[in-house]
Amino acid sequence: METQNIKQLYLKDTSFANLMQKRIFNVLLIASRYDAFILEEDGRVDEQIFFEYTSLNLSSPPRVTQANSFDEAFRELSGKRYDLIIAMPGIENSDTFEKAKEIKSIYPDIPIVVLTPFSQEVSRRISNEDLSGVDYVFSWLGNADLLLAIIKLIEDKMNAEEDINSVGVQVILLVEDSIRFYSSILPHLYKFVLKQSQIFSTEALNQHEQMLRMRGRPKIKLARTYEEAVAIYNKYPNNMLGIVTDVSFKRAGEKDKKAGLKFCSYIREKDEFLPIIIESSEVENQKDAMFLNACFLDKNSKKLPVDLRKTILRNFGFGDFEFINPHTGEVIATVRNLKDLQNTIMSIPDESLYYHGSRNHISRWLYSRAMFPIAELLRQKQFTDISESQEMRQLIFDAIVQYRKMKNRGVVAIFQRERFDKYSNFARIGQGSLGGKGRGLAFIDSMIKRHPILENYEGVSVSIPKTVVLCTDIFDEFMETNNLYQIALSDLPDEDILEYFLKAKLPDKLVDDFMAFFEVVGRPIAVRSSSLLEDSHYQPFAGIYSTYMIPFLEDKDEMLRLLSDAIKGVYASVFYADSKAYMTATSNVIDQEKMAIILQEVVGSQYGDRYYPSFAGVGRSLNYYPINDEKAEDGVVDVAVGLGKYIVDGGRSLRFSPKHPCNVLQTSTLDLALSDTQTRFYALDLKSMGKTFSIDDSFNLLKLSIRDAEKDNSLRGMVSTFDPYDQIIRDGYYEGGRKVVTFANILQHGVFPLAELLKMMLEFGSQEMGRPVEIEFAANLPNQEHKQGMLYWLQIRPIVDTKEMRDDEIGEVRDEDLLLKTDSALGHGIMDNICHVVYVKSDNFRSSNNSLIAREIEKINRMFTERGENYILVGPGRWGSSDTALGIPVKWPHISNSKLIVETALAGYHIEPSQGTHFFQNLTSFGVGYFTINPSSKGCLFDEEYLNRLNAEQETDFLRVVRFERPVIVKINGKKSIGIVIKPDAGNVKEK
Known part of the structure; x- marks a missing residue:
């Protein structure tokens, strides 16, 4: 074999x-x-x-x-x-x-x-x-x-032809020329086959799939002559489930009393084990039937339809599969469905397995149940010797595992306690909506199925974590049965609303489902919001509601209590003051919001009393802050050790473009690597059971030092080691020396194909959503618990830009109406609330004064911070350079209220632009724009003379602060790297 x-x-x-x-x-x-x-x-x-x-x-x-x-x-x-x-x-x-x-x-x-x-x-x-x-x-x-x-x-x-050839649908051939007889037998045959297809359709994961699956039932073909029967058999020899034949019918144009036996002899020359049922009103044909290894039925019997159903059920692969002892005929095991077969196959004795396997009984049973891919695989494997039994047993088991994984992927199954197991991926409880995140996860699962390259790329599989969604109708039932709307829609403080919700009761019917889910997952569970409005294509609702995590406990009753409180906590977060304010700001009505809940295994490994993944991150298919050779459409990823909440909360992550994984700004110099890389991370506290649920959904998360992860021995593959003696950072984990989170072995040395996988995920996501996307992910590197590396795709949402602009919008403004213009801009969007420009006077500028200028800017920035206002900062050279010859040595806190930073070049002082590299993290985190003005470029201008003509709100030896009565308008098109600042008194925009 x-x-x-x-x-x-x-x-x-x-x-x-x-x-x-x-x-x-x-x-x-x-x-x-x-x-x-x-x-x-x-x-x-x-x-x-x-x-x-x-x-x-x-x-x-x-x-x-x-x-x-x-x-x-x-x-x-x-x-x-x-x-x-x-x-x-x-x-x-x-x-x-x-x-x-x-x-x-x-x-x-x-x-x-x-x-x-x-x-x-x-x-x-x-x-x-x-x-x-x-x-x-x-x-x-x-x-x-x-x-x-x-x-x-x-x-x-x-x-017949299309369905049989395309997927391997099976054929039952009825050979009969008596009009009375086939008029009688066909209705019985169809009713039997259709009833059987109803039974096997329950292998489907939801009602829609059940209906569709019935289309895979065997076709019934009627032949009325010997030649017609032979032609049908020869057309579909590998798709015959079984044959029912009369004995006397026309052959070569004449009635032949033995035509059926001659047809069976023809079949037996080609297929030794194909099930054949011979029907005849002449009992003497029974001996010939036995000789041809066929079943015999008496046409004169009053219970012929019953006998025919029983014989087909026993021989054509319908019904339960019975493994028998081939010597005694004793039934060893009965298999009702595919899961049963998977659980039983390893314990079937060799003799029984060889008997059934060599006669195609198992593949025929699978064919009859419309499991074509796995049936086809097993039929092609010739089981010719009993010594191959163990190999065959393993093949059947592995094929079932692959088949079930494949069938579960991309399908929103109805949660059934007895069917949900470690091969199940995504299921729903309830009949309502999945909510925004739930829809996104279901879409991801179907997308992975459509792109099989993600299944096992260089030994790493992309998947979604095991997920069960409580649909919105559970939320409705919870709110109504506990009479919570009056409390929820009141102006009570968030803590009081949470307290009322925690005292309420979830539907009792959920308890057994939750217990079954615990058994399968065996890991901590994330309880995530999935409201109707979240991750909408047209409005940004991400991060508005709570997400809780609960540890996995041996005490399932305690775990049930924690899970129930977490669900109620997420429900309550719909009605917190911030949520209500956000609803108002986005013109949504709070009582129209409905909440589904995602229950999902937390990606990670246990390290003592804490739990976290190797790393997690966020990817975007558009990068408005590209550096060097990068383009906006190359995308950008932020990745960090531990739980992804660290990135969401603004922690220091590693930023790279998946198309340029070796081009990491933060690790480009020793100083940046030591100052701008991750030093802390989040983990789930597994000892948090005694803590009361809080409106702060991170109440049971630990914020730890990277040194703690080093003690857990979880950093290998993600860090480099700083050698203080040689003042060098070496890629990889070495004893001694500070560990620097560079992901160098992953990004530069290919230990884990993260960049390639993320590039594909962002491309597939953008193509299939038809717009730029943001994704969330987490991963486990191979370790003692996880033998294979796994990348989990946690979420996908469209990038919603409320300040989107037309591609040609910037080009419509006349140069005389512009204060600033560049063809080298970072960032994206429109700002229309800035009234101040702080600029370094170019007259008498000397780079030797850069340190003094930095101190003046620090004082001015403090003033803006106290007033809660923003400004545009313009100056020559590199902002933030530690070398005063190259630029003004400000640190981020000294310019933190600037919303647009501009580097200009002066005659005799033309420095290679930095494009904001010194505070890149802050630019991207706070959405600050960055312009580089090159006077030699036609796409650049800075009208300093215009500013000089205006009165200064404040002026020093080196700086001027100008305030406008009306705001300037900043427009940045990050896709094209162009940006402008329009003067507040600009004339009418010229129409093209």
Whole structure:
């Protein structure tokens, strides 16, 4: 048996939505009123078909239009599209068959079925008719299921080739020439197969998938001659689930009493184990059936339909799978579903496994349940010797794991306690909305499935953490049953609102679901908000509501208490004062907000009494602060050791572009690496059970020193080591010396393919969302707990820029209306609330005075801080340079109230621009713009003369502070790196 590493195998999912594309929607019934009446006592054929469809959970029942004569039928056909014609012949059959030929000549693509009342006389007449205009003749035996069987037989014929060849749908072949007999047996056969498809559809993860999955049921094909049977078999030899055949039917144009046996002999030459059921009214054919390893059924038996169902169930792979002892026939194990098979396969004895595996029993069972990818894989593996049993057992187990992972990915499953396990990814409790973050996570999961390169890129898998969403209807129920709206919408302090919510009660039905979730996750749980408005495409709602984390405890009752309080805490945060104020500011109504809750495993590892991931971060597909060769569309990532809250709270992270991972400004010099890299991190406190829930959702998080992580031995791969003797930083972890968080081994030396994966994640996210995106992620590097590196994608949201501008908007302003203009700008957006410009006077400027200028700027900045106002800062050389010859040596606190910083060049003092490198973190964190003015560039200007003509609010030997009555307008297009400052008294903007 040839095998491959199943881990490398990608099992392609079956698109059930693409099956059964051709349907019968409109049926034309040509029959006299009396003939139509005998179909159903009150003549309502439509209603009868509808009930047949709904009882079997089938969608799209066809509409039946009745025509009382062929003349009426021709009028109907000329005015409307019909998919099937059923004609009931009158007393004179000939007229029906002649008219059918006439219809066929005009409408050759419409199937025509003749439905006759059953009698010996009618059968005799039909045998002498010209049936060339008719696809099938059926005999009405009073069985209402016949109409359903006719429709499904035609649909199977229409869809067989596409569905069988595209995904491996199976075929049940019925070989029978007796009109009476196949009219009787087909309804039983279809009802059986459709009922079985209802059963196997429960393997689906939600109701929509269940409906679609039924389309994967086996097709039933009817052959009425030997040649037709051989042709169908030869067309689909690898897709035959089983054959039911009569013995006597036409062969070479003549009735052959042994045609069925000859057909079975033909099959056995090609397939030793294909299930065959031989039906015959002549009992002596039973011996031949046994010789051909086929089952035999007596056509004369009054319980033939029951016998046929039982035989098909036992031999065609339907129902439960029974592993037997091949020597005694004793049942060793019964398997009801795929999870059962996974749990059982390792304990099945070799003899039993070889018996079933070598006869394709297991793959046939999987085929019958529409699990085509895994069935196909197992059928292709030839199990030829019992010595291969262990290999086969492992292959089956690994294939099931891969299949279940693949099926779970990208599907919002209904949470079922008995089905949710370690291979489950995403499930919902409730029928309401998933909320913004929940939708985002579900979208990520489906996106990963569409891009299989993310599944195992250089040994690292991208996934979402195990997630269960409590839908918004749970929130509604909680609020209403506890009568909380009056408290929630009041002006009570946040602490009081939280107290009321914590005393309220969650629905009892959730308790068992939570307990099942604990068992599967086995890790701390993050309880995250997912409101209807969060992560909306059009309004920024991120970070408004609470997110709590709770530790994993052996005491499940205590864990349940913590989880319940966390959920209630998130619900309460909808009604805190800040949330209400934000609602008002964004013109939303608080009582229209509804909250879903995300329960999600916390990514990380346990280190003593604390828990945190190797690193976490935020990526954006647009970078408004590119450096060197970077472009805005190359994207930017902030990454830090520990929980991602550290970055969200403005902690010092490492910033890089995923397309330029070696280009890290913070580690470009020794001084920057030692001063501008991460020194602290967040971890979850696992001993926090006694703490009371607070409106501060970080009440149980620890803010620790990087030295604490060093003691945990969790930093390898993410740090470099500073050698104080040689005054050098060496990439990698070495004993002694300060550890500097540089991520050098990951970004520059490829220990973990972070940059490549993030580049793909941002590209795929932007493409599929159709706009720039922001993503959140966390990762575990390989360690004793995690053998394989894992990157978890936690969130995706559109980048919402409330100050967006048209690409051509900046170019519309005349130069004479501009105070500043540059083609080298960092940042993005519009500022229209700045009335002050602080600038270094270029007259008599001397770089030797730069230290004195820095002290003056510090005093002026302190004044602006006290007034709570911002300003534009303009000066020559590099702002923040420690070398006074290159620029003014300010530190960030000295210029912290500036919203736009401008570097200019003077004659005789032209310094290579720094583009804000000295306080890059602060520029990006606070959204400060940065202009570089190069006088030799046509795209740059600084109208200092204009400022000199204005009165100064304050003036020193080196500086002037000018105040305008109305604000200047700052516009920065970060995508194109261009920026302008428009004078407050500018004339009308020239229209292009």
